[in-house]
Amino acid sequence: MIKLAGYSFSDPIIIASGGLPNVPDLVRRVCKEYRPSAITIKTVTFNPLAPHRAPTVIKVGDSCYINAIGMNNPGANIINEFRDIECPLIGSITGTDIDEIVKAAEIVEKRSIIIEINASSPNRPGMGMHLLDKLSDIVKNVASMVKNQYLLNYLQSLIL
Amino acid sequence: MIYGRLVSKFNVNYGIVLRIRIEEPIKIMPGQYMAIIIPNKAQLFTYIYNFSDYENVIELYIQGQRRAIIESIPINKRILLEGPLGLPIKISGSKVLALACEKEIYKIQYIINYMKNIGLNMDIVCLDIEDKVKDPEVLKQIVSHDIIIAVFPKRVIKELKKLFTYANISSITKIYVLIDWVGFNCMRGVCDVCAFNGVLPCFEGPFIDINKIKLDDSVGER
Numbered sequence: 227m228i229k230l231a232g233y234s235f236s237d238p239i240i241i242a243s244g245g246l247p248n249v250p251d252l253v254r255r256v257c258k259e260y261r262p263s264a265i266t267i268k269t270v271t272f273n274p275l276a277p278h279r280a281p282t283v284i285k286v287g288d289s290c291y292i293n294a295i296g297m298n299n300p301g302a303n304i305i306n307e308f309r310d311i312e313c314p315l316i317g318s319i320t321g322t323d324i325d326e327i328v329k330a331a332e333i334v335e336k337r338s339i340i341i342e343i344n345a346s347s348p349n350r351p352g353m354g355m356h357l358l359d360k361l362s363d364i365v366k367n368v369a370s371m372v373k374n375q376y377l378l379n380y381l382q383s384l385i386l
Numbered sequence: 387m388i389y390g391r392l393v394s395k396f397n398v399n400y401g402i403v404l405r406i407r408i409e410e411p412i413k414i415m416p417g418q419y420m421a422i423i424i425p426n427k428a429q430l431f432t433y434i435y436n437f438s439d440y441e442n443v444i445e446l447y448i449q450g451q452r453r454a455i456i457e458s459i460p461i462n463k464r465i466l467l468e469g470p471l472g473l474p475i476k477i478s479g480s481k482v483l484a485l486a487c488e489k490e491i492y493k494i495q496y497i498i499n500y501m502k503n504i505g506l507n508m509d510i511v512c513l514d515i516e517d518k519v520k521d522p523e524v525l526k527q528i529v530s531h532d533i534i535i536a537v538f539p540k541r542v543i544k545e546l547k548k549l550f551t552y553a554n555i556s557s558i559t560k561i562y563v564l565i566d567w568v569g570f571n572c573m574r575g576v577c578d579v580c581a582f583n584g585v586l587p588c589f590e591g592p593f594i595d596i597n598k599i600k601l602d603d604s605v606g607e608r
Binding site for chain 2: 244245247248249250251252254255268277279280281282283284291293295296298300
């Protein structure tokens with residue numbers, strides 16, 4: 227057993243955010259077939275977001291290419307369709323401002339054991355890594371809203 | 387990703403085939419596909435028409451609107467390719483049936499060639515499925531195969547299901563359905579654009595085991 231943020235995981239294998247699209251039947255199937263100790267959902271925003279249109283690969287120099295999907299997602303409410311998934315879920319969220327991120331957190335909190343704030347993805351202006359300057363305020367605001375005790379303990383430990 | 391040089395182009399009934407000499411050896415299994423990347427312009431799904439690992443030459447088949455983009459590529463141009471993508475068809479047994487309408491058969495040309503080359507008994511049935519779901523002659527033709535590869539447009543998927551039901555196919559037979567009518571955007575399943583009934587054809591397919599997809603009443607509506 228591994229403890230993180232007050233939650234006990236059966237093993238260290240957690241599916242990271244981004245690899246598994248937020249398609250309920252697919253997430254359900256992966257949970258059933260592979261039994262990861264948790265699944266981090268693909269980062270969601272409060273409102274749905276369309277992917278970058280193909281080509282998702284662009285040339286930035288000789289033999290140098292960058293792939294960017296664009297953090298597309300069906301919106302935070304998709305997590306309500308994950309209700310019968312037996313694997314613990316980690317809700318990954320982002321947005322363009324604090325209000326939007328808090329609203330996304332309010333939705334994903336209901337079905338998440340941990341909230342992950344995506345402040346690293348580089349491929350959408352105003353989101354992901356572009357939030358780094360505001361991260362402290364984002365965490366404080368999300369923590370003040372969270373009711374789930376596991377999440378609260380974890381987020382408070384970050385602030386302290 | 388690999389580079390190749392466009393050697394020639396030729397028309398095949400409903401599409402165009404690009405013959406490309408690739409710069410690195412690759413291995414392509416039946417059921418996989420390739421994407422052509424035109425940087426900053428397009429990322430195109432293509433069917434494998436033929437492949438020779440001995441000559442390092444690949445032939446890619448393109449249908450529909452994408453054809454116009456391809457036609458503008460000049461001969462001898464260096465092209466960026468992504469792949470092979472998707473999952474190969476699992477080969478079991480010795481009798482394979484390709485079931486398709488005439489317009490679609492070119493999409494599985496490489497699969498047909500590959501199966502024949504490794505010595506499998508390959509039958510090809512071209513039919514207009516909407517009129518044939520209960521045709522005893524057709525039903526007789528499709529039983530007794532180890533693998534069935536079905537290639538039809540989305541609008542006739544309900545008829546396809548009926549055909550397999552009436553034919554009473556053995557549960558041992560593997561049936562693969564080509565799902566290429568979904569959008570192929572990132573080609574890796576990550577963007578979920580290709581998601582269909584909880585399956586990601588661009589990543590897990592595009593030939594999907596029929597047991598993995600729910601061919602319910604909502605599928606096949608015109």
